[in-house]
Amino acid sequence: MRQLNIFILILFTGLIACKTKNISYPTAEVVLLSENKDGTITLKSAGYGKDFQDAVTDAQMNAFDILLFRGIPGSNRFKNPIIMDENMVKNQHKEYFDTFYSKAYFNTFMVNSVVSSNEIHLEKGKKVFVDVTINTNSLLRDLEQNNIIRKFGY
Amino acid sequence: MNKINILNTILLVLVNIPLFSQNSSTNSGGQIVTVQPKIMVIPYTKEDENIRTVLEDDVNKRIAITKIKEAFDNRGFTTIDFETKLKAAKDNNIFTSDNQSDIKSQIIEFAAPDIYVEAEVYVQKKSSGNSVKVILRGNESSTGNALANKVGDSGTWYTEDIGKLSEKAVEQIVEDFLNTMQNKFTEIVNNGKSVIIDISFSGGSSYDFNSEMGDEGLPLSDLLEMWMEENAFKNNYHLQGTTSLKMIFDDVRIPLKDQSNGKNYNPNKFALLLWKYIKSLGLNPTKDLKGNTIYITIN
Numbered sequence: 001m002r003q004l005n006i007f008i009l010i011l012f013t014g015l016i017a018c019k020t021k022n023i024s025y026p027t028a029e030v031v032l033l034s035e036n037k038d039g040t041i042t043l044k045s046a047g048y049g050k051d052f053q054d055a056v057t058d059a060q061m062n063a064f065d066i067l068l069f070r071g072i073p074g075s076n077r078f079k080n081p082i083i084m085d086e087n088m089v090k091n092q093h094k095e096y097f098d099t100f101y102s103k104a105y106f107n108t109f110m111v112n113s114v115v116s117s118n119e120i121h122l123e124k125g126k127k128v129f130v131d132v133t134i135n136t137n138s139l140l141r142d143l144e145q146n147n148i149i150r151k152f153g154y
Numbered sequence: 155m156n157k158i159n160i161l162n163t164i165l166l167v168l169v170n171i172p173l174f175s176q177n178s179s180t181n182s183g184g185q186i187v188t189v190q191p192k193i194m195v196i197p198y199t200k201e202d203e204n205i206r207t208v209l210e211d212d213v214n215k216r217i218a219i220t221k222i223k224e225a226f227d228n229r230g231f232t233t234i235d236f237e238t239k240l241k242a243a244k245d246n247n248i249f250t251s252d253n254q255s256d257i258k259s260q261i262i263e264f265a266a267p268d269i270y271v272e273a274e275v276y277v278q279k280k281s282s283g284n285s286v287k288v289i290l291r292g293n294e295s296s297t298g299n300a301l302a303n304k305v306g307d308s309g310t311w312y313t314e315d316i317g318k319l320s321e322k323a324v325e326q327i328v329e330d331f332l333n334t335m336q337n338k339f340t341e342i343v344n345n346g347k348s349v350i351i352d353i354s355f356s357g358g359s360s361y362d363f364n365s366e367m368g369d370e371g372l373p374l375s376d377l378l379e380m381w382m383e384e385n386a387f388k389n390n391y392h393l394q395g396t397t398s399l400k401m402i403f404d405d406v407r408i409p410l411k412d413q414s415n416g417k418n419y420n421p422n423k424f425a426l427l428l429w430k431y432i433k434s435l436g437l438n439p440t441k442d443l444k445g446n447t448i449y450i451t452i453n
Contacts, residue, residue: 152332152336
């Protein structure tokens, strides 16, 4: 009996460990506010997190994610994604994107970041809107220099 | 044994001497820079307009062309200057006709851009205000393949500053236009550049495309198509048509880089491959190259 209980416990633990991992994708709640002649673009981006600061950082990262991999509807220059094949490029340049997101390298292209909404309380965590201004010229140059994207031409 | 060793050594040395030695003055240590397409921005002209003077006569067109060239400059890309080439063409007396369509072709042939971007500026003046529409068309010179097309609109304003409206219309579309071109360039990088191959016989030739050749005695046209099937990049080619005396492949893809050594590849190298094959059939070909069109004449 004791052996049966141990077996059931091990089986149950194993089943829990095998459950499908939840995969979360960034939200597309990013809209164009303005596209400026100096090469900057200002986006209103939604962010989610367990606390206010997490939500703000999430909003900033979402703005870059959508600009790089989805495109910005209404933009003259960026209505199509800068990088077409997200998975392939992220796999080929793991180190760059690790630095970009985890080590907040994206901050170096963020000219301005203003929280533009009150903190929205959710069942689990917080939501906030942030107006993010990105220096797209320097972002594109950096992507070219690191061979993430090609310069104009062949 | 001694003589054999000496002979082997001599042979070994000879085999390793390259046909052409690298000049030390130009030796880059193996670095390769990808050859970029040559792009020229030209004004659109109507039948009654003279492409040789259209820019002199209209400052709004000059503003539009300059804004487009500025957009290329901002992407770090140098274009061929149309006005400089026009002046050189006049100095070289290349214009043999007054027909505007011929003149445009002659300028494009003289300047030899791989791609030309044609800018059409249309001014509308109404009592409710003025507006400018700009149509941009980017085409490959040799094949006519369209790379990008956009229409820009300045919107209607109460202003006589048509130049400013031209600028506005161009700014509205030029970045998107360049992005579309870049997508086409990516397709070219991945799937090859288009060339046209025109094969024909000289007047005195005793052969035609029905002549049976090769080990299997197949018609020449079939042998050539089979060769193209094997040698076009990623098997990507289109046969426009064949008669007994002419065979035209109107779109054959060749790689931008030699797949065996990573060096730049061009239509002339592909023409040489084809020339060698036709020669191996016992025929006597000559080859000519005009832009991205290969002409093979079999004598």
